[in-house]
Amino acid sequence: xxxxxxxxxxxxxxxxxxxxxxxxxxxxxxxxxxxxxxxxxxxxxxxxxxxxxxxxxxxxxxxxxxxxxxxxxxxxxxxxxxxxxxxxxxxxxxxxxxxxxxxxxxxxxxxxxxxxxxxxxxxxxxxxxxxxxxxxxxxxxxxxxxxxxxxxxxxxxxxxxxxxxxxxxxxxxxxxxxxxxxxxx
Numbered sequence: 001x002x003x004x005x006x007x008x009x010x011x012x013x014x015x016x017x018x019x020x021x022x023x024x025x026x027x028x029x030x031x032x033x034x035x036x037x038x039x040x041x042x043x044x045x046x047x048x049x050x051x052x053x054x055x056x057x058x059x060x061x062x063x064x065x066x067x068x069x070x071x072x073x074x075x076x077x078x079x080x081x082x083x084x085x086x087x088x089x090x091x092x093x094x095x096x097x098x099x100x101x102x103x104x105x106x107x108x109x110x111x112x113x114x115x116x117x118x119x120x121x122x123x124x125x126x127x128x129x130x131x132x133x134x135x136x137x138x139x140x141x142x143x144x145x146x147x148x149x150x151x152x153x154x155x156x157x158x159x160x161x162x163x164x165x166x167x168x169x170x171x172x173x174x175x176x177x178x179x180x181x182x183x184x185x
Contacts, residue, residue, distance in 0.1 A: 004093040004160065010146040011088040015160040020088060023163055024081045031074025037067035080129055080165045087147040087154045094119070095158075098143040100128075115166050117149050124149040126166035137162045 004013045011017065041063025044055045051057045096119040103114050113128040115138065126149060128138065137157060144160065147153030152167035 003158075004144060007092055009089055010091060010093045010154070011085075013093070013160065016088060016093070016156070016163070019156065019160050019163045020081070020085060023084065024078075027074055027077030027081045029074075030070055030077060034067040034071035034074065037063050037070060041067060083152070084154050084163060084165055091146045091148075091153075093144045093146050093156070095142050096145045096149070098138070098140060098155075100139045115143075115155065117143070117145060117153075119145075119149075122149070126152065126155075127169040128155075129165045129167060138164065 004010065004016065011020075041060045044052055044060040044063070046052050051060060096117045098118075099116040101114055101116070115126045115128050117124045117126065138155060140157060142158060144156040144158060145153050146156070149166075150168075152165065154163055155166045156163045
């Protein structure tokens with residue numbers, strides 16, 4: 001892919017629009033998945049609200065919980081897509097040096113993904129809003145950044161095939177201060 005045009009809004013780049021559309025469609029699909037899961041779970045319940053004969057009691061609940069999780073994560077993804085779209089229509093892409101690490105100490109087995117951006121004498125630490133398999137897409141020495149890294153920004157690989165939101169998390173900021181890895185100007 002070609003370099004993004006400099007000095008123009010990131011949204012004016014066709015590769016950026018494709019990546020944003022893909023992100024939005026995934027979020028919408030995840031949200032829409034909740035309805036069939038809910039309807040499927042309801043098929044295992046009779047008119048009295050009891051589980052149908054021969055069906056284990058956990059089956060309807062498993063489908064309903066899956067539907068609620070799909071609705072929750074889909075709604076949050078749609079919210080992130082709206083933030084991404086708003087940012088892309090107002091800021092240009094710029095290249096920043098990046099370092100990606102996982103900070104352990106949260107009590108989670110995988111740690112917390114933390115993205116460090118360096119440009120123009122500023123050092124910003126952001127939390128990547130993504131699940132583990134998407135973290136690897138942004139493990140590069142340079143990333144494209146759109147927005148104000150001090151408040152949160154859209155990040156993308158140099159080919160703009162995948163985009164994501166990197167924001168400021170108060171919880172992560174607390175842990176980073178504890179380990180002495182906060183922002184530096």
